[in-house]
Amino acid sequence: MCRYLASGVAYGQNRSNMHILSADQFSQNELAELFNQVDELRKLDQSGKGRRALAGFHSGEQVCTLFYEPSTRTRLSFEMAAAKLGMGISSTECASLFSSAIKGETIEDTVRVLSEYGYAAIIIRSKEDGAVVRGAAASKVPVINAGDGMGEHPTQSLIDVYTIQRQFGRLNNLRVVMGGDLKHGRTVRSLSRLLAKYPGNHISYVSVPELQIGGDIKAVLKKSKTTFHETSDLYSVLPDTDVVYWTRLQKERLKNPEAHDTAGFVIDDQVLKKLPKKTIILHPLPRVDEIAMEVDQDPRARYFEQAGNGLYIRMALLDRIISQR
Amino acid sequence: MCRYLASGVAYGQNRSNMHILSADQFSQNELAELFNQVDELRKLDQSGKGRRALAGFHSGEQVCTLFYEPSTRTRLSFEMAAAKLGMGISSTECASLFSSAIKGETIEDTVRVLSEYGYAAIIIRSKEDGAVVRGAAASKVPVINAGDGMGEHPTQSLIDVYTIQRQFGRLNNLRVVMGGDLKHGRTVRSLSRLLAKYPGNHISYVSVPELQIGGDIKAVLKKSKTTFHETSDLYSVLPDTDVVYWTRLQKERLKNPEAHDTAGFVIDDQVLKKLPKKTIILHPLPRVDEIAMEVDQDPRARYFEQAGNGLYIRMALLDRIISQR
């Protein structure tokens, strides 16, 4: 059990391992190890005997989901992961409406108090960049970042790379198409950074010019010698791609949504016809209309399977941080 | 375990048994069987040994309550039912505010993803007619309709007929008074349809003319030769009645609530004086002022007992759909 030093004072040597704050905190070896554990947990979950074993892993422990911004899918996936490991759950769906936050309490004080109750872990979602890191610094118990604003959403990023790894058996030498609102998209930015850690990948960014990927990401890719190109022509990149990672236009993040022409950026039957058999189509969800419903039946559509992988990723992360307390 | 075919494609032969979507899906035999199971579950719950047995029925399973519209009573009753059967619960109190729904995700996608997490059942409440049926069609796991708009609320309907059956030992040859806002009332409409399945019942509909029961229900009654009459004089139907099923004026469903004269439609001490000893008074709750508080102490007032029956009905339904997966 790590010892708390003082509010606002970072934990010493243990800090980076105690909390899950960023997908970048994992080395390539740690990712490989994590993904092995994910596969083992999945296998256990598929037999009655294994499920009973899992339920004993952290039986008697409690986790808390502290969501300042609602995200039903992410919260429920964490809660199911905790339940499968035998843990109880307390949750707040929308702490920004409901908690002392409206009275002006800092996230540091809230997390400090919750950590006094002895949760095995606190899972935090925030609208504000960096808020989860500040909360973690005040916590006596492990914290998992379930997304903070435009910043990090490490479990989503890990789901994305795990789903690719599981399909192709590798994370290098892949041709990946990323499309949608690349400028504001947290998931495409994180996935780009993770793919840049492995050699031989090529990324095709498909968007309208004003929503193209940011210069900071391009700099990361250049530094790691990951090749990439930008286009607004989806059809030009279809013939030779392993992964299509598609995202929606995050209209709520745009000041002037009508100014952006996003027609022609839809994955539909026409697109499927041009796509190789080996390709998988991923999406962080929720999907609105950027992937047509008709695509769901195609075996290359893997976004629901991808979402399902989130359960095992979160089980592995919870098990990891709770076991090493 | 039923297999998922494709989003929007109905399950084949198993569909009607896999989900609980409408009270009409139960035959008379199935209702009798269900009510026997309800009685058995109640008996088990009343001894310490029985309660421990119940807690082993579905131990290690999880259910999800996905409520787009809040309904604390219904949600908590389902959660208690699941807990008594040994299951864990994850819940959303108001998904229309909190979930991806605000970003434009369909209920099909939401339910499809949740069903990937492996819940034993998903319990859905919606404001929108037919939404739960659409969600169920996309689900890999059993779905229970906990009320959708003006459409179905099967567990409430089953509670109503069970409470009558438990009192009188039969569902035929009964004289039933239904009062309140019959035009908009989901519960009186469902109860009418269920009573029409049994011979010899007579229904007296008590309301102001503009809020009387709909023509579609009258057609069902006529087809089944169930007799009925309409009146606005509550006192005229009191002397010879087995069941008074009273409802509130659902003001939130009316465009112009002030236009409706609802005085004189209150169950109070005056009404009790005219009511036979054998009569039971039911109400789906919440009650506002259409039943006076003074009535609560009368032994004929059974609306709290009726609400309590909901626990065992929901246990029986959960047990049924989870056992037959």
Next chain:
Amino acid sequence: MCRYLASGVAYGQNRSNMHILSADQFSQNELAELFNQVDELRKLDQSGKGRRALAGFHSGEQVCTLFYEPSTRTRLSFEMAAAKLGMGISSTECASLFSSAIKGETIEDTVRVLSEYGYAAIIIRSKEDGAVVRGAAASKVPVINAGDGMGEHPTQSLIDVYTIQRQFGRLNNLRVVMGGDLKHGRTVRSLSRLLAKYPGNHISYVSVPELQIGGDIKAVLKKSKTTFHETSDLYSVLPDTDVVYWTRLQKERLKNPEAHDTAGFVIDDQVLKKLPKKTIILHPLPRVDEIAMEVDQDPRARYFEQAGNGLYIRMALLDRIISQR
């Protein structure tokens, strides 16, 4: 198990023991007994064997948290207390938004129905003075008041006196400074009443004149011969004090917050310099800026420890009322 008489009719001789409605319901002997139990529960919770024993205390039972007003800290603390005693939890975060309350249902009807579901206890938070007492009168199962408006918040009061007792080994002959918005502060009012039960205490009330402690509390103190004085000069009372109990200006309770000069009522490093070593600084939390962050590291700052004590107080209370059903 106490028997329910009728809605609105108080339980007879058992009533005061069945529910936890006010900190005043505990005699000095009962408080001493309760605090011993708190210490025992804490000890059990600190070993693996003890924790497993605790989890068997009320295993198979369920509690319900019915919060009409959100209070994440209090709710989560109760839920953790219930979980540590082996119980399951169903909760509503904001029943005033979500429940039948918006349709006009009384708290009596809501609690009556919930008590039909067989919870081991119902924990209620309300915005309205006296609402929890009314709900308890309609309940078939024990009710705990988790705060009702400006009225009672008995578990917070018990936390406060327990924290003092734990530090000094006594609740008499203490010099206590209470500061902040004393007129509207529920916690300072309750703590004053409790301290008045023990001989030899002296209370220094520090506030602006228009926010000083109410005449009703002064009357209680005079009757019990507890000495006190009022001042607006914090520094004048620092040298000789055992406990500083500081509170925030509850701006949401004031009609005209700007009219009150609250500068100079901050606990900071300057204040710490004048404070004896033996003094402990308490705060009911949330804190905004009335205690500077720099104070957190000082060993006399005990408000986070105080919040942590809430877990064991609530465990003891839950165990008490559930065991004596």
